[in-house]
Amino acid sequence: MMKLFFFKIISDKLLLGFFLCLLWCVTDSNTTPTLITATTPTTISTTIKPPDDVEEVTVKIQDETSITLMWNKVNNIPTYFLKYDDKDGAKEKYINQTNGEQAVVKEVSHLTAGTVYHFTVITISDGLNSSGKSVETFTRPRNADNFKSIEETERSITLQWEKVENNDYLIKYGSNEEPFTVLDENPVKRKISGLTTMTEYNFTLFTVFKNTKSRGVHIIAFTAPPNTEAITVVGQNETSITLQWTKVNDMLNYTLVFDGSEIHIPASEGNLTTVSNLTSMTRYNFTLFTVFENVRSSGVNISAVTAPPNTEELISVEQTETNITLRWKKVENILNYVLVHNQLEENVTASKDQEFVTKTIIGLMSGTKYDFSLFALFHDVRSSGLNYTAATAIDCAAVDWKVTNSSITGTVEGLFSNATASNKSHSHVSPKGSTVSFTGLYPGATYKLFLVYEKQSRTFEQCKHTLTITPPDLSAHCEYLAAGYSIHISWNRPAGLWTAVEVNVAEKTHIVNNMVEHQVQISEFKPTKTYKVSVAALSGDLRSSTPFVFSCQTDPRGVIAGSVMGVLLFAVLVCMAAFILLKRPDIIRRNKTFIGGPTEKDEKPITVPVEKFPDHFYQLSVDDNRGFSQEYESLMPVGTEQTRKEANLLDNKPRNRFNNVLPYDWCRVKLTSSDANETSGYINANYMPGYNSSREYIATQGPLPSTVNDFWRMIWEQRVKGIVMVTNCKESGKTKCEQYWPGDSKPHMYGELVVTIRYEQKELFWILREFTVKHKNSSEERTVKHFHFTAWPDHGVPQGTEVLIRFRGLVRQHIEREGTGAPTVVHCSAGVGRTGTIIALDVMLQQLEKERAVSINAFVYKMRLSRPHMVQTKSQYVFLHQCIMDSLQENERTAEDIYENDDMIYANATALLQFHTSSNA
Structure with missing residues (x-):
């Protein structure tokens, strides 16, 4: 341990000596270095000052991942430390600026965007560091992703x-x-x-x-373009839907989206597109987008369904003169159909359990071709339609056939292609045209006439009729028998057929039905007399066109006895005459006075009692209605000499529907309104006589568009309670009468009058309506009943008499219930034909009930004095008689029965009115 301690002291001393030597080496050469020996025991105290900090650190560039700093050198010192912290911890960068630039520029990279950084620049000199100059800055934030x-x-x-x-x-x-x-x-x-x-x-x-x-x-x-303003469905069939819309801009494109599919529609293709390959009877939801630079509008939605398929077949199963019955196979799951004909549409509803659907179209014109279109309905969308053509039958019995003993001719009004007449194995074909003509026929034979219409390989039977032509003319002679009291007539046997021979002699007719014998003996004649005899062949009701007329003289025996008796009788007569002259001479004077008196004709109207009417009807019907023709023709000039000045005024001519049906001045209806806006009191209407008064009815024309206001003005001023209409507004494609009542329940103004329809009850042959009429300047409100007969063809007659008689009963019941004495307005198109017939029928049935007699000819005469052309055609005149005839039939109901049934109908209408009233309450 001690050794290590001494080793460390020695090392520190050596290191200090190294730094001192180094410091001396870098000292200015002019400086005299101070040498310090190791043997000098003197202590030296030396202080080294650290370098200064840079004056300012600036941010030169900021980026997302780097910052560039700049500062000026301190005392030209090139060495610096740069300290900063980032996400990975504290960092130092050693910077040695070796170039000669005074400014130091340093880019610090690999930084984090959008982050605050603290930078410290430390000056390094002589191994010493400055305290450091700091700056706070941050990196630029990064851009957002997925913008x-x-x-x-x-x-x-x-x-x-x-x-x-x-x-x-x-x-x-x-x-x-x-x-x-x-x-x-x-x-x-x-x-x-x-x-x-x-x-x-x-x-x-x-x-x-x-x-x-x-x-x-x-x-x-x-930005998106605007939506189209409207998108509509303009066409549908079983497999496609056609859409149309309002274009937004001529440069914009469109995209149609439906059922997961898209259709791109360039601007050049317009604003109409058809979507195909769809499924029948299916609903599709479409969204139409306007497209601008591949940007869509919010879109417009529309829902549409494809059409159902057409029915597999459409045929005519029955044709009559006024009806056609059609039949078609029902489309699966389709119960509703629309049948179109003559621009009219009829809705037909089938039941679920029926396979075939039938529809009878009534009220058609005889012998007329009709084009039908049948559409199946699915959610109010129609199929493409199935077309069919059919023709109504022709009433061959009503044709005015001209029959001779070898020909049949007649003008047929109606549609047909071929006409044939056949008798057993013999057939004759008429030339083409409306006139049917068969020649070279066998006299007296009965022929079956057959008219057909052929169209597109289909044949329609237009009529079947049987006619017997005139039997052959006979020639005959006679012989007298039985002492002048009998004659014997014999005739030849010409070619032809007949069923009997009619012999007329002494104003007596003898029918010989025995065709084996060609002779007859007739007794009870006087001798020595010449009798006029006519012989004609009969075939059914027909007789030879020219009866063979000759004279036949009886036997002269017994003439003497007859002469004696004649002389005695003459003597008796002379004596009687002389006696009368002696006793009563004034008889001659009276007779002379009578003969010399006024010759003015004063014919009494012919009134036919009930019990004689059938015979009267028969007499008028014989010889192809000869009696009817004579009576009707005699009515032609009646009343025509009367003036019609007001109707012919220039201002009033446009108010007349027909220029040959003008009201007589003496009995015309005059409008009396004091309204200053009304310029004329003229209307094409006449007062008409009835059974009870001379002004029981008003006969008028069907209103024109310009006279509808005048019509209602007349209704108000005459205080009319009932209107009888015996025409349809349109017939055979022609306007016969302007519809003068509102088409719905909303009030409608006609001049100064407000008309409202309260109810409408449709029956098979007529329609009952009730109107309320109110003047705008008063609070008074009136009720007007409207009786509209819909099954009467123009210039013709109804299909049968019973329907019209029942309809007349409704009208008569209303008139008698009201009992106001106000006239009842009756009109058709011209106001003369059908109008005159229904008025005459009403009066005659009243006369029949109260007098047990009728005077048809006299009343038509009387009507024609009040308005021209009343009962306009011979067929209407005959039909009027037929109505009376049928009213007398034992199997028909009595007038009382009819009224009873009418009460029930009227009660139903009243109940319907009450229902409407309660519904609106």
């Missing part, structure tokens, strides 16, 4: 980035800067609002530490 745009709208962009620990942020775009601090959010999201739509923005994100920004990270983002 991107995550959401774009029209007015905002949402940015996102990964958080940098313990730093603030600054976002710069354009001239805008937005600083903010983030706490615990990661990733960081920032929504930049108040931007301009469809605009490019350059965003720079800076991380901020100690007011120092990072270098910044840049992105470019775009």
Whole structure:
């Protein structure tokens, strides 16, 4: 131990000597070194001063991972120590500035971004250190990672980035800067609002530490374009849906998203697209995006379904003159269908258990082609549609056939392609055209007429009719028998068929049905007399076109006895005449006065009692309705000489629907409103006589668009309680009458009148409505019943009499219940044909009930004195008689029964009204 102690003392002394020698070596050469010997026992005291610190340490450059420091040398000392702490602990860097620069520049690298550092610069000189000069600084923060745009709208962009620990942020775009601090959010999201739509923005994100920004990270983002204003479905079929939208900008593209798929639509392709290869009867949800620089708008949504398939078949199973019955196979799971014809749509609902669906379309025109389109419905979307053409049948019985003993001709109003007439094995084909003509027929034979219409390989039977043509003409002669009291008539047998021979002699008709014999003997004649005889062949109800007429003289035996009796009778007559002249000479004078009196004709109307009406009807019907034709033609000139000045005024002509149906001046309805805005009191309407008064009805035309207000004005002023309409607004595609009532329950103004429909009850052949009418200048409100008969063709007659008789019962019941004495308005299109027929039917049925007689011809005559053309066609005139005839049939209901049933119908309508009233309460 002692040895080690002495060794250490010696070593320390040697080390001290080494430093002293070194100090001497570096001393200025002019300095005289002081030599200190070891043998001198003198103690020397020496003090060494440490070097000075640098005056200032400055930060020249700051980066994320390095800091560059700068200071000036102290007394040109080149050696320094640099102390600092980092994440790995305390560090020292030895710096020896060997160049000749006065400033020392030192970059310290491998630092941590965004971190505060304390640097101390120590000057080293002569083995001594200065106390050190310190400076505090920090590294620049690093940029944020994953800086991107995550959401774009029209007015905002949402940015996102990964958080940098313990730093603030600054976002710069354009001239805008937005600083903010983030706490615990990661990733960081920032929504930049108040931007301009469809605009490019350059965003720079800076991380901020100690007011120092990072270098910044840049992105470019775009605000979203606006959505299209509207997107609609413009077409659907079984496998595709067509969408259309309003374009936003001609330069914008679009993206349509549906069912996990996307369709990109360039701006050049417009604003219409069809999405194909879809599944039938399926709902699809579509979202349409406007695209700008690959940025989408928020999107517009629309839902649509594909159409159902069409039915597999559509056929006509029955055609009548006014009806067509269609049948089709039901599409699986589809119960609703739409049938379109004549621009009208009818909804048809099938039941779940039926395989085939049938629909009868009624109220059609005879002999007319109709095009049908059938659509299946799925969520109100129609299938592509199945088209079908059918034709209504023709009433061949109503054709005015001209029949001779060898031909049949007639003009058929209706659609047909071919017409044939057949008798057993013989067939005749008519030439093409509306006129059917068959020639070279066998006299008296019965032919079956068959009219067909062919369309697209389908054949429609238009009508079947049987006609017997005129039997052949006969020639005959006679012989007298039985001493002049009988005659014997014989006739030839010409080619042809007949069922009987009609012999007329002495105003008596004898029918011979025995076709084996061609002769007949007729007794009870007077001898020595010449009788006019006619012979005609009969085939059913037809007779030879020209009866064979000849004279036949009876046997002259017995003439003497007859002459004697004649002389005696003459003598008796002479005596009686002389006696009368002697006793009553005034008879001759009276007769002369009568004969010389006025010759004015004063015919009494013909009234036919009930018990004689069938015979009267039969007499008018014989010879192809010859009696009807004569009566009707005699009515043609009635009333036509009366003036119609007001109707022909220039201002009033546009108010007339037809220029040949003008009201007579003496009985026209005059509008009397005092409204200054009304310029005319004219309306095409006449007062009409009835059974009870001379103004029981008003016959008028169907209103025109320009006369609807006048029509309601007349209803108000005449205090009308009932309107009878016997036309449809449109028939065969032509407007027959303007709809003059509201189409819904909302009140509608017609001039100064407010009209509201309270209820509407639709039946098979008519519609019952009830209106309330109120004048805008008063509180008075009136009720008007509307009786609308829908099954009466223009210029024609209804299918049967019963329906019209029942309808008339409804009207008559209403008139008698009201009992106001106000006229009932009746109109069709012109206000003469169907209008005159229904008025006449109402009056005749009243007369029939109260007088047990009718005078049809006289009443039509009377109506024509009040309005021209009343009961406009011969068919309507015949139909009027047929209505009376059917009313008398034993199997038909009595008038009382009809009224009873009408009460039930009227009660149903009243119940419906009460239901509506309670629903609105």
